[in-house]
Amino acid sequence: MKKLKVIAAMSGGVDSAVAAARAVDAGYEVVGVHLALSNNPQKYRSGARGCCTIEDSHDARRAADVIGIPFYIWDMAEEFHKGVVENFLSEYQSGRTPNPCLRCNEKIKFEAVLDRAKALGFDGVVTGHYAITKDGPNGKTLHRAADFEKDQSYVLAVLRTDQIEGAIFPLGDTVKTDTRKEAKERGLFVANKPDSHDICFVPSGDNAGWLRERLGSETGDIVDEAGKKLGEHKGAYTYTIGQRRGLALTVPDPTGEPRYVLKIEPKSNTVVVGTHQALAVKTIVATPPTWCGPVPELNKVLRGFAQVRAHGLPLACEYKFDGTNLIANLDEPVFGLATGQALVIYDNDRVVGSGTICETI
Amino acid sequence: MPIYFDHAATTPISEVAISALNNQIKKLGNASSLHSAGRSVRKDLESAREEIAKAIDCAPSEVIFTATGTEANNLAIKGLYWKAAKSNRNVIITSTFEHHAVMDPIAWLAEHENAQVININVDRNGFILMDELAQAIKDNQDKVAFISIMHSNNEVGTIQDIAKVVKIAGDIPVHADCVQSFGKVALSFKDLGLTAATISAHKVGGPLGVAALILKRGLDIEPILHGGGQERDIRSGTFNAPSIVSFAAAAKESVAAIADRDKKVRALKSELIQTVKKNVSDAWVNGDQVNCLPGITSITFPKTDSEGLLLLLDSEGIACSTGSACSAGVQRPSHVLLAMGLTEDETTSTLRFSVSHSNTLTEIAKLGSVIASVVARSRAASGKK
Numbered sequence: 001m002k003k004l005k006v007i008a009a010m011s012g013g014v015d016s017a018v019a020a021a022r023a024v025d026a027g028y029e030v031v032g033v034h035l036a037l038s039n040n041p042q043k044y045r046s047g048a049r050g051c052c053t054i055e056d057s058h059d060a061r062r063a064a065d066v067i068g069i070p071f072y073i074w075d076m077a078e079e080f081h082k083g084v085v086e087n088f089l090s091e092y093q094s095g096r097t098p099n100p101c102l103r104c105n106e107k108i109k110f111e112a113v114l115d116r117a118k119a120l121g122f123d124g125v126v127t128g129h130y131a132i133t134k135d136g137p138n139g140k141t142l143h144r145a146a147d148f149e150k151d152q153s154y155v156l157a158v159l160r161t162d163q164i165e166g167a168i169f170p171l172g173d174t175v176k177t178d179t180r181k182e183a184k185e186r187g188l189f190v191a192n193k194p195d196s197h198d199i200c201f202v203p204s205g206d207n208a209g210w211l212r213e214r215l216g217s218e219t220g221d222i223v224d225e226a227g228k229k230l231g232e233h234k235g236a237y238t239y240t241i242g243q244r245r246g247l248a249l250t251v252p253d254p255t256g257e258p259r260y261v262l263k264i265e266p267k268s269n270t271v272v273v274g275t276h277q278a279l280a281v282k283t284i285v286a287t288p289p290t291w292c293g294p295v296p297e298l299n300k301v302l303r304g305f306a307q308v309r310a311h312g313l314p315l316a317c318e319y320k321f322d323g324t325n326l327i328a329n330l331d332e333p334v335f336g337l338a339t340g341q342a343l344v345i346y347d348n349d350r351v352v353g354s355g356t357i358c359e360t361i
Numbered sequence: 362m363p364i365y366f367d368h369a370a371t372t373p374i375s376e377v378a379i380s381a382l383n384n385q386i387k388k389l390g391n392a393s394s395l396h397s398a399g400r401s402v403r404k405d406l407e408s409a410r411e412e413i414a415k416a417i418d419c420a421p422s423e424v425i426f427t428a429t430g431t432e433a434n435n436l437a438i439k440g441l442y443w444k445a446a447k448s449n450r451n452v453i454i455t456s457t458f459e460h461h462a463v464m465d466p467i468a469w470l471a472e473h474e475n476a477q478v479i480n481i482n483v484d485r486n487g488f489i490l491m492d493e494l495a496q497a498i499k500d501n502q503d504k505v506a507f508i509s510i511m512h513s514n515n516e517v518g519t520i521q522d523i524a525k526v527v528k529i530a531g532d533i534p535v536h537a538d539c540v541q542s543f544g545k546v547a548l549s550f551k552d553l554g555l556t557a558a559t560i561s562a563h564k565v566g567g568p569l570g571v572a573a574l575i576l577k578r579g580l581d582i583e584p585i586l587h588g589g590g591q592e593r594d595i596r597s598g599t600f601n602a603p604s605i606v607s608f609a610a611a612a613k614e615s616v617a618a619i620a621d622r623d624k625k626v627r628a629l630k631s632e633l634i635q636t637v638k639k640n641v642s643d644a645w646v647n648g649d650q651v652n653c654l655p656g657i658t659s660i661t662f663p664k665t666d667s668e669g670l671l672l673l674l675d676s677e678g679i680a681c682s683t684g685s686a687c688s689a690g691v692q693r694p695s696h697v698l699l700a701m702g703l704t705e706d707e708t709t710s711t712l713r714f715s716v717s718h719s720n721t722l723t724e725i726a727k728l729g730s731v732i733a734s735v736v737a738r739s740r741a742a743s744g745k746k
Contacts, residue, residue, distance in 0.1 A: 031672065036691040072672055075691045119742030120669055 003029040006168060007117040008126040009109055010034050010064060010071070012056030014183045014190045015128030015171060017063035021186055022170035023126045024067060030126065032064035032071040035108065037080040037200065063188050074116070076108055083107030085201055092211055092237040095264035096340025096356075099155070099310065100199055105129075106158035106290075114166045124166040131156050132172035132349075133164055140164045141293040144349040147175040154310050157344040157354035158290050208238035220269030222247060225262065225278065236264050236271050242279055242336020249273070260336065280333035284308070286343035286355025289326040293350065296321045305346040306330060308337055308357070319345050319352075326355040364724040366633075366681045369515055369541060369657050369715035375566035375611050382568055382607035392600040393591055402602045409602075409609035416612040417539075417560060417575055418549035425574045425592045426605050430540045430561035431462040432585075433574035436596060437536045437557040438466040438509060440582030442476060445506030445534075452477045452501045454508040454533075456489045457700035458516075463509055463538050464696075476506070485702050486649040487519030495529050507556070511538040512548070516697040516713055517648030518657030520546065527554040534580075540564055540572075544615030545654050546623070550575050560612075562604065567611035571604035622718040626655035629716045629725065634658055636729035641736050647698060647711065661703070661711045662736050666743035668692050670712055673735040679728055682713045706745055 008020035010032045023030045034057045064071035084103045091098035114125045130145035131153040145151040183191035202210045222231040231249040243261040263272040305314035306328040316331040337360050345352040390398035392406045414421040427433040457480045470476035479497045481489045513520045527535050534556035544565030561572035588597030647659040667683040698708040
């Protein structure tokens with residue numbers, strides 16, 4: 001039988017290096033590809049924080065050489081800028097809080113890269129994500145990783161079934177410490193490279209500053225729920241729903257309770273604050289839904305778990321698909337939920353689907 | 362066995378060069394030492410210098426050994442500039458499609474040392490516009506520090522009429538990057554009337570890490586490396602005698618074989634082009650096909666993506682090359698092809714094949730058997746309309 005050919009997306013980190021090595025062991029014909037995501041990689045030289053520095057591309061190449069696979073750099077800077085960076089900015093401009101890693105998986109790794117790989121005659125894309133795919137009667141389904149702490153199924157829940165078909169996650173059954181140990185045993189020097197946590201295209205790690213530079217810092221009002229002005233801010237988009245610190249309010253709350261960001265109104269450049277209780281959300285509406293497996297029956301109320309943050313806890317809920325939106329009713333309220341984040345629905349460990357949160361009630 | 366069509370990047374070290382290297386590397390002695398061990402190595406080194414001088418038709422004292430072609434180009438360009446700048450000559454004339462090892466030191470001089478740069482355009486076939494050159498010289502009388510025009514282009518292989526450049530230049534010093542031409546076509550430093558020329562060992566079957574700047578006798582230029590002053594006080598650093606001796610052996614062999622190999626390599630290249638065109642009807646060749654190096658050919662495969670072509674050919678065991686990449690490895694449109702009038706899309710749909718006398722018709726037939734499907738896949742993946 002002819003070997004299956006796959007592209008291993010190699011960021012220069014430990015996870016993708018071990019994933020590529022395991023794909024080779026599993027019998028795939030593997031070609032390593034590092035994605036250049038910045039228009040000017042040299043600029044990020046000293047950073048080494050994200051996935052687009054010269055150091056990272058060098059690390060990825062070195063890992064590919066040690067594993068013994070061909071290695072190429074694919075320039076995805078334009079696609080990344082359009083699909084991820086511009087989306088990130090426009091979401092903030094609209095008062096929402098986006099998750100760029102989801103967009104990158106959706107638009108870059110499992111769309112631009114997978115499409116290109118298929119056109120070139122490859123069968124799929126290998127990444128170092130911690131998630132599991134299982135073969136089912138109606139095709140592959142997406143599941144949580146064995147290591148809940150590292151589970152990345154949340155950021156993969158934007159993948160359609162055809163994308164999941166082409167995705168291979170060799171680390172799904174592994175805990176991170178084992179990945180590092182294995183990297184060491186395989187002679188991959190990236191074994192001790194720290195995890196990346198920041199947004200890769202914000203090399204300084206200063207998200208608010210980065211947004212201010214691009215979106216300006218127009219002063220606006222901070223008001224209470226009745227509309228009474230309590231203070232001023234420099235750019236509404238640098239705030240996140242549920243945020244408590246950094247408000248610098250001059251008028252104390254009459255009850256003495258701390259105040260939180262409840263709402264961001266980009267048109268009037270206003271930040272609305274209120275009590276913790278006012279942050280409570282029971283119903284979440286998300287759109288457009290992406291199904292990672294079979295599409296749920298229309299308007300049928302089902303039991304499952306909702307997750308609203310990358311490393312958040314699963315929240316017991318009832319959910320349904322009304323033909324347009326994915327709607328979740330939580331058993332217990334959740335506090336401080338920003339629109340723009342993803343709602344991901346699980347059926348135990350299986351990812352049912354996801355949508356971008358557009359309304360919270 | 363992988364099929365290697367990338368001899369312009371580097372080519373296998375020849376048997377004579379290996380044997381010279383092996384013998385010399387066992388010999389003790391620093392060529393600058395005065396004792397017998399030093400003298401013995403010095404003797405070998407100077408014989409090698411004479412051999413190189415003979416190969417490029419210059420005086421032995423005009424050969425300055427360096428570590429790389431890039432170093433030799435930097436030494437020529439910065440050295441000539443700093444010397445000329447003392448008499449207020451700060452205009453550098455070059456072409457739009459030089460190698461980065463020429464382009465970048467010139468750009469550095471413009472940025473840091475007040476150099477004014479005039480880039481002479483090239484035509485669609487890859488020849489510099491002589492009228493433009495003459496005009497540039499006329500417009501900048503007494504201001505031109507030097508002219509640097511490559512003898513042959515590394516991506517498309519066109520050979521410039523350097524003798525004419527020198528004639529137009531008059532008293533202005535002319536440097537030519539001869540890295541791709543040396544050992545491939547007849548080359549006389551003396552007859553061309555050059556002031557400086559760059560050659561490199563690993564393109565002619567010598568070892569990596571040794572090259573030479575040929576610099577006119579009696580001309581003292583500012584060094585870029587300061588130290589023991591081993592090479593005419595223009596280049597410092599302990600003599601790399603084993604590599605230099607090996608370089609000389611390879612150069613001697615290559616130059617002696619120019620006529621024979623030229624015929625064979627041109628025939629192979631022509632077969633490669635015909636084979637490609639037979640299988641990919643809309644492919645075209647860039648650069649002049651008469652005044653060109655025997656082994657280099659640049660072929661555009663419209664609406665493909667050279668990264669994809671390279672990957673697929675590599676997986677078929679065929680090595681060739683794309684244009685240039687930045688330091689992070691990201692493919693960039695070739696400035697050479699852009700200068701010749703290709704569009705950005707066309708430059709990133711282009712591959713360079715460079716053949717040598719060691720290639721065979723069987724290897725070209727293998728390329729012919731896969732190129733159509735490789736191009737079809739790359740087209741599907743490129744998204745170019």
